[in-house]
Amino acid sequence: MKIAFIGLGVMGTPMAQNLLQCGEHQVTVLDIKPAKTQTLKALGAIEATSIEGAVSNVDVVMTSLPGPKQIEQVAFDENGLVSTIRKGAIWIDLSTNNLETASRIHQASIQYQFEILDAPVSGGDEGARAGTLTILVGGESAIFKRNLPVLEVLGKRISHLGPYGAGYSAKIAQVVLCYLHSLALSEALMLGVKGGVDASAMLSIIQNSTGKSYVADRYGPPILSGDYDPSFTVGLAHKDMYLALEMADNLGIKLPMCELTTETYARAVETYGFNANHLKALRLLEEDNQTFLQA
Numbered sequence: 001m002k003i004a005f006i007g008l009g010v011m012g013t014p015m016a017q018n019l020l021q022c023g024e025h026q027v028t029v030l031d032i033k034p035a036k037t038q039t040l041k042a043l044g045a046i047e048a049t050s051i052e053g054a055v056s057n058v059d060v061v062m063t064s065l066p067g068p069k070q071i072e073q074v075a076f077d078e079n080g081l082v083s084t085i086r087k088g089a090i091w092i093d094l095s096t097n098n099l100e101t102a103s104r105i106h107q108a109s110i111q112y113q114f115e116i117l118d119a120p121v122s123g124g125d126e127g128a129r130a131g132t133l134t135i136l137v138g139g140e141s142a143i144f145k146r147n148l149p150v151l152e153v154l155g156k157r158i159s160h161l162g163p164y165g166a167g168y169s170a171k172i173a174q175v176v177l178c179y180l181h182s183l184a185l186s187e188a189l190m191l192g193v194k195g196g197v198d199a200s201a202m203l204s205i206i207q208n209s210t211g212k213s214y215v216a217d218r219y220g221p222p223i224l225s226g227d228y229d230p231s232f233t234v235g236l237a238h239k240d241m242y243l244a245l246e247m248a249d250n251l252g253i254k255l256p257m258c259e260l261t262t263e264t265y266a267r268a269v270e271t272y273g274f275n276a277n278h279l280k281a282l283r284l285l286e287e288d289n290q291t292f293l294q295a
Contacts, residue, residue, distance in 0.1 A: 001150070002058040004028045004048065006074060006081075007095070008036040010231060011121065012064030014128040015094065015154050019062075020044055022153050030054040051077075052084040060150060061085055064121075065095040067239045072101055075108065082108040090115040090147055094135075094154075096172065098243050099250065102165045115143050116164055119151060120171035124218070125231045132156045136174075138166035169247065176244045179237055179261050179281075181215035186223065186282040190291045199224050199293045219279060226294040228279035235274030237281065238265040 001024070005016040008031040020027050020043045029040050030048040037047045048054035051074060055061045061081065065071050071093065075081045082105070085091060091114060093105075102118060109116045117139035127133040133155035137144055144160045151158050161170050188211065192202035203220045206212065222229040241262040248255045268281035286292050 004054040007064040118167040136167040228277035
């Protein structure tokens with residue numbers, strides 16, 4: 001199968017690499033930063049220099065992009081994806097997107113006669129490298145079943161959730177827990193430390209109590225080391241929270257905990273910059289309380 005993969009960031013690069021290494025597909029790659037294609041070219045990928053050059057003659061287009069703004073650009077700029085993808089081909093978007101942009105893509109797919117699945121992923125960069133991602137899929141059942149073998153190269157838990165857009169909704173709904181849990185973990189650690197408990201001992205207690213979680217196991221150590229985990233940026237975390245509030249507003253529901261979390265991440269972006277490590281948002285709480293968790 002001929003596949004084009006657009007977007008070679010922290011998640012996109014290992015996903016494209018897994019498609020190459022499975023040995024069953026011809027993979028063309030494209031990124032706004034051409035240097036990112038070099039490692040994949042060494043593995044046999046074909047480098048494209050334009051969206052049209054990447055997508056016009058392939059069976060499957062896969063995108064892994066930072067958010068709705070970038071998806072809009074790739075899709076609808078002059079000679080963008082929707083007007084240059086081959087009729088009958090499939091666009092599988094692995095990004096986190098909003099429903100307004102999804103609606104535009106759906107209408108374009110009808111006009112330009114291509115198929116679509118939204119398939120945002122969860123599992124972090126480690127899951128992308130291992131090919132064990134959770135993939136949340138929206139779209140027609142027949143299209144999903146036909147493209148399942150490609151998705152199985154990337155993930156181990158693949159759920160077809162309903163019509164196009166359902167995957168985006170599920171991704172936005174679940175990802176907010178990562179950020180809420182991270183802030184809650186930081187507050188629990190600070191409370192224990194302020195009360196006289198060693199930070200490492202407090203983390204171990206949390207990891208072996210009713211408060212145990214993936215977040216405590218995965219992000220607790222980078223908090224205590226002062227590394228604050230470079231695998232994701234605080235700007236992208238804030239983007240995810242903003243999408244959740246946008247979705248809630250469109251659905252007419254109030255999410256007060258998400259509102260507080262979004263405010264904290266917005267302040268972290270302003271303080272540390274968009275590209276700061278995502279857990280630097282927790283550093284704000286440490287500074288606010290003058291209670292620092294690092295040894």
